[in-house]
Amino acid sequence: VVFCCPSRSYGNFVDNLRLYVRGGSGGMGLPRLGGQGGKGGDVWVVAQKEITLKRVKDKYPQKRFIAGVGTNSSVRALRGQKGEDREVLAPPGITVTNDDGKVLGELNTEGDRVLVARGGRGGSYHSEFLPSKGQTRQIRLDLKLIADLGLVGFPNAGKSSLLTALSHAKPQIASYAFTTLRPEIGKVMYEDHKQISVADLPGLIEGAHMNRGMGHQFLKHVERTRQLLFVVDVCGFQLASKTPFRSAFEAVQLLIKELELYKEDLPCKPAVLVVNKMDLPDAEDKLTELQEQLLNPHEFSHLLPEDMVPKNNMVFRHVVPISAATGFGIAHLKTCIRQSLDEDASMATESLHRDKLQALRGAVPATNTLTWGPTP
Numbered sequence: 159v160v161f162c163c164p165s166r167s168y169g170n171f172v173d174n175l176r177l178y179v180r181g182g183s184g185g186m187g188l189p190r191l192g193g194q195g196g197k198g199g200d201v202w203v204v205a206q207k208e209i210t211l212k213r214v215k216d217k218y219p220q221k222r223f224i225a226g227v228g229t230n231s232s233v234r235a236l237r238g239q240k241g242e243d244r245e246v247l248a249p250p251g252i253t254v255t256n257d258d259g260k261v262l263g264e265l266n267t268e269g270d271r272v273l274v275a276r277g278g279r280g281g282s283y284h285s286e287f288l289p290s291k292g293q294t295r296q297i298r299l300d301l302k303l304i305a306d307l308g309l310v311g312f313p314n315a316g317k318s319s320l321l322t323a324l325s326h327a328k329p330q331i332a333s334y335a336f337t338t339l340r341p342e343i344g345k346v347m348y349e350d351h352k353q354i355s356v357a358d359l360p361g362l363i364e365g366a367h368m369n370r371g372m373g374h375q376f377l378k379h380v381e382r383t384r385q386l387l388f389v390v391d392v393c394g395f396q397l398a399s400k401t402p403f404r405s406a407f408e409a410v411q412l413l414i415k416e417l418e419l420y421k422e423d424l425p426c427k428p429a430v431l432v433v434n435k436m437d438l439p440d441a442e443d444k445l446t447e448l449q450e451q452l453l454n455p456h457e458f459s460h461l462l463p464e465d466m467v468p469k470n471n472m473v474f475r476h477v478v479p480i481s482a483a484t485g486f487g488i489a490h491l492k493t494c495i496r497q498s499l500d501e502d503a504s505m506a507t508e509s510l511h512r513d514k515l516q517a518l519r520g521a522v523p524a525t526n527t528l529t530w531g532p533t534p
Contacts, residue, residue, distance in 0.1 A: 172212040181292025182241035185228035187281030193231030196238030198277025205265035305357035308383030316434040319482035386429040437481040
């Protein structure tokens with residue numbers, strides 16, 4: 159029996175696995191001498207940098223992880239030894255959940271550990287020297303990319319080309335609906351040696367929140383980025399001949415709505431809007447039109463289906479026109495990205511200092527209170 163479900167993937171990139179885990183059973187107790195059986199081993203998920211979910215899938219096709227059984231109590235060893243623990247290695251950036259969606263833990267850095275199945279108790283006086291079985295579970299390992307910026311845009315907006323222009327990544331680039339076969343991470347380098355990571359994710363389509371296209375796979379990766387980098391084609395786009403043409407403004411609003419429908423707080427992330435393909439004819443006029451529409455989005459909400467109008471406006475920290483093809487505006491965009499991230503870091507530092515100061519004030523007794531001793 160194979161306890162698994164098909165893993166979702168972008169090309170060779172596996173981002174989700176369902177596993178069967180079981181803690182080891184406890185060992186038998188020894189009634190005539192009061193001996194206690196050993197506890198069953200536990201199952202842990204442990205973060206390791208070199209590992210990938212695909213490697214786990216390939217190495218363990220049955221996807222079963224069972225810990226060792228505790229040893230029985232004996233005349234030579236009244237207290238049985240604990241069963242051997244079982245470790246499931248996984249990459250950092252993993253959320254571990256059970257089948258009901260309850261989060262069991264997260265692996266954010268190498269060495270992080272999450273207990274997913276406890277071993278059973280060894281037999282003892284309290285259990286009439288009979289052991290208990292280990293915990294059994296179906297768990298899910300969900301990979302969420304950790305990056306400073308996540309590129310958000312519909313197919314063919316130029317995200318992969320932009321990542322290439324910004325960084326040293328070389329993503330696969332093609333002119334068809336799902337241009338990005340797997341998430342690509344690029345590093346933006348600055349003269350002071352600061353590095354900023356940018357994640358290019360599979361192209362979003364309308365209805366992504368309902369899991370159309372690569373919907374949920376895309377959206378869950380967006381959750382694990384610090385900020386969002388919206389990318390739209392200044393001339394608009396049409397996904398297919400049977401789908402409506404969308405202007406740049408409509409594309410922005412639809413992207414916001416897709417994020418909002420998946421998780422209402424996603425559009426609250428700080429964001430920069432990149433208006434790409436400024437080398438095309440009439441691009442300047444279309445940019446001016448977009449800027450006016452973004453200032454008063456409610457006045458143009460009639461351009462969208464009523465159920466696809468965002469509940470709240472999203473204010474972009476910067477709106478940057480560029481051409482990924484010619485390099486126009488790329489240097490200015492890098493400056494804006496740095497400013498936005500530095501602003502967040504500064505705010506976080508100030509907040510931490512305030513909290514520490516308040517804690518210190520609460521710990522130090524007031525100095526203006528006089529304490530009178532007893533009268534001689």
